[in-house]
Amino acid sequence: MNESINLKPGQINGETGIWEMVIGLEIHAQISSKSKLFSGASASFGAEANSNVSLVDAAMPGMLPVINEFCVEQAVKTGLALNAKINNVSIFDRKNYFYADLPQGYQISQFTKPIVGEGEIIIDLDDGLQTTVGIERLHLEQDAGKSLHDQHPSKSYIDLNRTGVALMEIVSKPDIRSPQEAGAYVKKIRSILRYVGACDGNMEEGSLRADCNVSVRKSGEEFGTRCEIKNLNSVRFIIQAIQSEAERQVEILEEGGKINQETRLFDTSTGETRSMRSKEDAHDYRYFPDPDLLPLEFSDSWVQKIRETLPELPDLLKKRLVTDFGITPYDASILVEEKDYVDFYQKAANGKDGKLTANWMITELFGALKKENISLSNSPISPENLGQLIALISDGTISGKIAKDVFAEMMISKKSPSDIVKEKGLEQVSDDIEILKLIDKVISENEDKVKDYLGGKDKLFGFFVGQVMKLSQGKANPGMVNKLLKNKLK
Amino acid sequence: MSDLLKFDLLSASIALKNKEFSSLELTNAYFEAIEQTSALGAYLEIVKDHSINMAKASDKNFKNGTARPLEGLPIGVKDMFCTKDIKTTASSKILENFCPTYESTVTQNLWDDGAVMLGKLSCDEFAMGSSNETAAKGNVVNPWLKNSKMSPGGSSGGSASAVAARSALAATGTDTGGSIRQPAAFCGITGLKPTYGRCSRWGIVAFSSSLDQAGPLTRTVSDAALMLNSMAGHDKKDSTSANLEMPDLMNYLDRGIRGKKIGIPKEYTQDGISDDIVSFYEKSINWLKDSGAEIVPVSLPHTKYALPVYYIIAPAEASSNLARYDGVRYGKRNEAASLDEMYEITRGNGFGEEVKRRIMIGTYVLSSGYYDAYYLKAQKVRRLIKEDFENVFEEVDYILTPSTPTTSFELGKKQDPLTMYLNDIFTVPASLAGLPGISLPVGLDKSGLPIGIQLIANSFDEPGLISTARVLERSAEFNFIADGAAK
Amino acid sequence: MSNKESIVDIPTVNKIARLSRLNIPEASKQNLTNDLNNILGFVAQLDEVNTSDVKPLASVTGHKLPLRSDKVTDGNIEDLVLKNAPESSSGFFVVPKVIE
């Protein structure tokens, strides 16, 4: 390997030259509906086995699907947020295959005419750059049930609680060129879904999972044969899985081998992908329109009504934060990452110094929450209290240094900063006479040093400031201390 | 035969209201008849205790003056309808011991209107067949022709046989490509397939979802009207159920057809149709003419493609609808070491030959590389067939055709699947177009077998269909009774 | 569809039987193959119909798909769901072990 080559993310330096990755993502997002896509059973997570199951979900003979209106609305809403084409007529198809956790013997999905067509989103990369990723389509479909393989030596156990839960499958175009971009793409999609309210984006509970299609090629060449890595449920795994899969493919190709188009699983313990045996059986899904359902149709005016309920989305919001609050684009991009963040910030910064609020929120608050492993929604410091703290700093009631102590106290006691300041008597001393008294005391106790200072040892000025501040227990207004000391020691 | 069995649905209803006899007496008379005609094999399951309780409850309602439209009338149910806590097998081994925990919407509607359930009636397995020879528990026999074993038709063969043999006052059926009308024709009774969407499909074992419709098999047109009144209705649990109010069909029994136009499609008189049927078809045309209708020759040019379309679409949908019978959540399971083997053996043993044949055809026409050539092509031609009817209904009010090309045949005689499929040649086109159709008996052929004539109406014009069928029924004066009920 | 590709042979029957999860005894495969060829030959008549400008029929009723509101109206019926199961254990359906 030639060590001196400076590789960009997504490039692999092989024996035969530099390879680049071509990546497309299929994200499955669980819609935050109360009931399932085609049945009235609860879509909630973590219930007793087979309790969130209706006779429709269990595919009893003669049971029929009826679609959930909320799920249709959320798909349209998400489509609008992805700047995508909304299809006023779409069709539900059956995807036919046999599996223990697929009671109907088919999944109801959308194949030829999805509810949402092409769109695009802008993703933010670490280096502050942005890039556009195309959206191929978004369609509605049913989730499958769960098979447990570790309950019995020769049996699998089937729980149908997730069977029929509503999913949106968001398919990107093969526009992604590095694992990092893939990670940023998933983060951006998750953020949009949360803004819209269509999906909670919780990857640990599986409400958001990604299938990654990965292939490699030499720059300028045609797309290579791709492999699909199934069901990745964290951004970290997505990045690792793509990197290791691309490296595996480069190795095979450079040894003169061929890539088999196949479905693979990511093994989190080894950090590598492996072939999925059960899915290797030549699949032929025999899609056809579900005759139990009619075409889904809606009018432009209905779409317009949905559009009017869309919240301000991250890209526009970011621009507005920069103009309205005077913060840096970098800080703004952090704040819009999550809808909670920006809601919290706007409450805290309301009528306050926006820049100072952003600093305190991003550095102090996020730092403290991370240390305690608390989410922002459970923050002991409310946006109102953070705002009050900023106000106390801005109007000189407390110094920045005292503010840090007050902040620490707020994290523990959840009290308002003004209460803490009052109770502990932490108001900044800005009274000339008070401060002069302290200065006199310091001067009288350090007569030698005063002589040295007056004799030219300028550096000692800081010492006097420090002594005065110390004597005031940090409460003296440092600006005034400076000014008054300067006058006194002329 | 007990005198009580001579009443049809409507006259029995009046007699019950007049307290000429009780529902319990009537129901017991039917249980006797069921026993006497058991050799026909129409019933798969009888639920005597349940029936007696229902009859007693009805008698109480008569006493209290709270009788409902079908109060106390004992009827049979095709085994395609799921019935709560009563075995429902679709005549298949794979559902041998399946006991639904729910009641189909259509049968619930009947019970809610006071009908008394006698039991479950045999049919072709999963309603796939036209002779009732594919039922797991064996053939059903047509009560006509004492000395031979004739087919009752199918798939609602058990329903048609029981109504003709007077072991049920009326019965429910399902019709996918003619499964109500063809057995009604073979057994000399009336069978009505409503417009697609009139009756809820919820709780009916699905064969071909875009075609399946429930309907009544009865002795008279009035009975069909009375029973469909109860069976039909919008159901939120079926997305394809029509959200349309159906007028009370009993108000349309005597409206006549003066000034109405009856279309006679030239494509329905073809080679292979029996002379007796042709002659009764001509008689029927004249009867309608004599009753004041105008006879208009029409053309439905894509008629000959209806069967090919049907034998692509119905198996395709069936191959998918029957995937749920996998031995995991209900039904018969054959144990095996692996899941796939379990599926293959369970389904291989559980389904009969015709069902397997159709699943294979359906899987083939949907499989990759063949979808466009078969399924998509069939859906396009289906549109042309539907448009043929739309064009004709611009000109005429009803269409008159024979119900079947031949009368009933001997059980075991027709072996080749394709020959069997030709039975439905006159009923399939209306099914593909979702239109309502009725078959009623108009006479007997030379060998003494009933001949059925079919009327087809425009979508949701069941009222007009009933008015027209009543005119034909009156003219035909078909008063024959099956002679071989107790063979 | 009248082209050679659509002629069914025993390997095709095996493939379709596998896709359909149907165990077909060796002895009946030839008959089944013949039946399928006859039926496919029969439906091949559709080749005669010019459908180049025809859209496939999406639904026979022409009605719009009805939507239901997002409420939990069903579930918590494990006993009914499992009642007909050939094998179940502690609330789960049980099947031969699946290897992923």
Ligand SMILES: [Mg+2]
């Ligand atoms: Mg996928």
Ligand SMILES: [Zn+2]
């Ligand atoms: Zn999917």
